[in-house]
Amino acid sequence: MPRVLMLGPSIDAQGGMATVECNIIEAVKRSGDAIDFISTYEDAGKLRKLSIAGAAYARYLTKLGGCDLVHIHMASRGSFDRKRMFMKAAFLRGKPVVVHMHGSEFGVWYEKECGEAKRVQIRKAFDGCAKLIVLSEEWRAFFIDNRICDPGKIVVLHNAVEIPARPVNVCARQDVLFLGRLGARKSPDTLLRAAKTVLKHHPQTRFRFGGDGDVAKYEALARELGIADSCDFLGWTTGKQKEEVIRASRVYCLPSRNEGMPMSVLEAMSYGLATIATPVGGVPQVIQDGVNGYIMPIGDPEFLARRINELLDNSDLSARIGKAGRKTIEESFGMDSYAEKLTKIYEMMARGGSGVG
CATH class of the missing domain: 3.40.50.2000 (Glycogen Phosphorylase B;)
Incomplete structure (x- = not known):
């Protein structure tokens, strides 16, 4: 498997994004490979958040040259603003970037809270990505209908879970x-x-x-x-x-x-x-x-x-x-097929170069 540098909120954080990160890391580990993960966010006070983001960025820059691609987990609002800095650094190094969009309110933010200048910034950022992973066909249609990202770069990858050995009674x-x-x-x-x-x-x-x-x-x-x-x-x-x-x-x-x-x-x-x-x-x-x-x-x-x-x-x-x-x-929606699909995305991106638009 290609050398993957993954960014996102702490795997100990609360919420679905952290659960997805943990599931991916564990599934890849079972296959005998590993993902290098950097936490960019924790639910803490403002100064602590800034400290975590700064330390994460410094660590990221030291590891960027040794990876084959960058996998960024993103939501909306502040999450986009934080991750855009990491994306730009990867673009400058010619590293392919896969953005994994989790933001359930991305549509609300983009359509109702962003002015046109911000929308241009968002479209430019996604234009530079090699691939954009969205969680459903509905979200793929949203990104296409609003011309946020080239349709050829958008991949639907439904979330997945480990299947418990026995059901409830x-x-x-x-x-x-x-x-x-x-x-x-x-x-x-x-x-x-x-x-x-x-x-x-x-x-x-x-x-x-x-x-x-x-x-x-x-x-x-x-x-x-x-x-x-x-x-x-x-x-x-x-x-x-x-x-x-x-x-x-x-x-x-x-x-x-x-x-x-x-x-x-x-x-x-x-x-x-x-x-x-x-x-x-x-x-x-x-x-x-x-x-x-x-x-x-x-x-x-x-x-x-x-x-x-x-x-x-x-x-x-x-x-x-x-x-x-x-x-x-x-x-x-099981993790085995999910991990297989994600690995294929990684391999395609690593073979295809930066994918920068």
Whole structure:
């Protein structure tokens, strides 16, 4: 495999991007190769962030000459601004750059927050890349429709997960799970409002929220709705704790307003949880409504409550949907095929030179 220098937020960070980085590094390691990774960001105070970025850039410059290509994980806003400096250094050295775009709000940022001068800067940066990896066909269409990147450089690479050895026993569970940062983008308020209706029919059900963010705001909403005693706010969950809460659940819900390709949906489905999500980002590439999961309208707690009640009322339905979801992940979103596809991208870029436009 080519010598890859990878940049992105700390692999110990919270969120889907760090999970993708870890999965890639581990999958490549199993094949007998290795990726040289540099952390460019940690969730810290402003001075600490600047220190980390400066140290990362200095280390990057010392390693740039010895690599065959640079793989940069990027979102939007500050993430783009930080990574653009690294991209320019690679372009000057003639190193091919693969940008891996994770930003679920990149479209909002580009269309509503950026002026034309900033959009020109963005298009110029992507024009210099050898390849742009996006997480879904929907995101590929966005970059093409807005003329941000040459269509020939855009590659769709769906996120992937490791498949757990055994599925959950959904028939033995009644609880509902949400994983992710608690904030407006992922809309935990929609699930809380749905929970109020569900609890009238299933008072023993617990609604668990695993994530950081504005926890106090949503705890207050649970109290306002009179359902606080049925809600658990767990904080950010990883590793064994996350597996435990997944295995203690029957239904997984992610009522987001924007997504890339949500890792939590893939993880929940890989365990065989019946999953409900909105048709944003790459979700429609994963969930076939009523077959291996359910698609819900954005911001519709009444619809969500009906779907949750159906799954809690019918254990056979929950099991069938969960089994079909797990099969989808096994066949199309497993790490082995993902690593193979990524390695082919690396090899093509290393053979093709800088790819600078």
